[in-house]
Structure formats: C-alpha cells, structure tokens
Amino acid sequence: MKTKVLMVCLGNICRSPLAEGILTSKVDPAKVFVDSAGTAGYHVGNPPDERSIAVAKKYGLDISHQKCRRFSEIDFEAFDYIYAMDASNFSNIIKLARSKEQERKVKLLLDEVDVGLNEVPDPYYGGEDGFEKVFQMVDIACEAIAKKLM
Numbered sequence: 001m002k003t004k005v006l007m008v009c010l011g012n013i014c015r016s017p018l019a020e021g022i023l024t025s026k027v028d029p030a031k032v033f034v035d036s037a038g039t040a041g042y043h044v045g046n047p048p049d050e051r052s053i054a055v056a057k058k059y060g061l062d063i064s065h066q067k068c069r070r071f072s073e074i075d076f077e078a079f080d081y082i083y084a085m086d087a088s089n090f091s092n093i094i095k096l097a098r099s100k101e102q103e104r105k106v107k108l109l110l111d112e113v114d115v116g117l118n119e120v121p122d123p124y125y126g127g128e129d130g131f132e133k134v135f136q137m138v139d140i141a142c143e144a145i146a147k148k149l150m
C-alpha cells in the first residue's frame with residue numbers, strides 16, 4: 001500500500017502545486033502518492049499559477065499538468081498525511097474533520113523543519129521573489145518529509 005500525502009493551501013494554484021511537484025520529485029512513486037488541493041474553490045479546474053510553473057521549471061520540475069481541485073472531507077479517508085501551508089488553511093481543514101483520527105492527520109508543512117517560520121506565506125499578490133522563497137522553504141520541508149517516508 002502506498003503512503004498518500006496531500007498538500008493543501010487556499011487556492012491550489014501557487015503553494016500546494018509546488019509542494020506536490022517538489023515532494024513527488026523526491027519520493028519513490030511506487031511507494032508514495034502525492035496530491036494537492038485548495039480549501040477554496042476559486043480556481044477549480046485551472047492549471048497552477050504561471051509564476052509557480054516558472055519557478056518549478058527553473059529547478060527542473062514540470063507542474064504544468066496539474067489541475068486545481070478543492071479539498072473535500074473524503075480526503076481525510078484517502079490520505080495518510082495532510083499538510084497545510086498556513087494556519088488559516090490548517091483551521092479550515094480541521095473544521096471539516098469528523099474525528100480525532102482525522103484531525104491527527106493534519107499538520108503544518110513547516111512543522112517538519114526549522115526554517116524560522118511556521119507558515120508558507122501566500123505569494124499570490126506579490127512578485128516573483130515570493131515564489132522563489134516559497135520554493136526554497138517548501139523544498140526544505142519536502143526533503144525532510146521524503147526522508148521520513150523512505
């Protein structure tokens with residue numbers, strides 16, 4: 001049985017698509033399945049933001065095939081680990097949990113590492129450098145998660 005990891009942000013077009021692409025690149029696809037979703041439904045069906053696609057491409061990753069979807073209660077059953085990018089995403093996910101077991105699956109992504117921050121900042125309204133920063137911190141967290149899953 002594969003371990004299933006879900007990355008969650010607000011829109012599922014900036015941060016969690018990067019987290020999905022980065023973690024996917026670090027794990028054995030025969031052992032680990034990685035997906036992403038958003039707590040909001042503004043961009044359902046859309047590809048990731050062009051700035052996320054560009055920063056991923058800069059580091060050799062293609063995330064352009066991903067399609068935005070909304071987080072759903074079914075995800076609590078389908079996934080073993082659910083990583084929220086920030087505290088607002090975290091509380092929106094927890095509100096949908098129906099048991100302590102479901103709540104225990106949800107963690108802040110940056111709780112896996114010590115990068116001086118515990119939230120991945122939302123880069124949507126900022127410039128390209130925000131996407132570079134997001135890539136770097138998500139990369140460090142995904143490295144730690146990949147090691148844990150090996």
Ligand code: 4NP
Nearest residue numbers: 009010011012013014015124
């Ligand atoms: P994300 O960024 O949560 O990292 O995908 C955002 C994307 C879209 C919006 C907000 C944040 N929006 O308001 O449309």
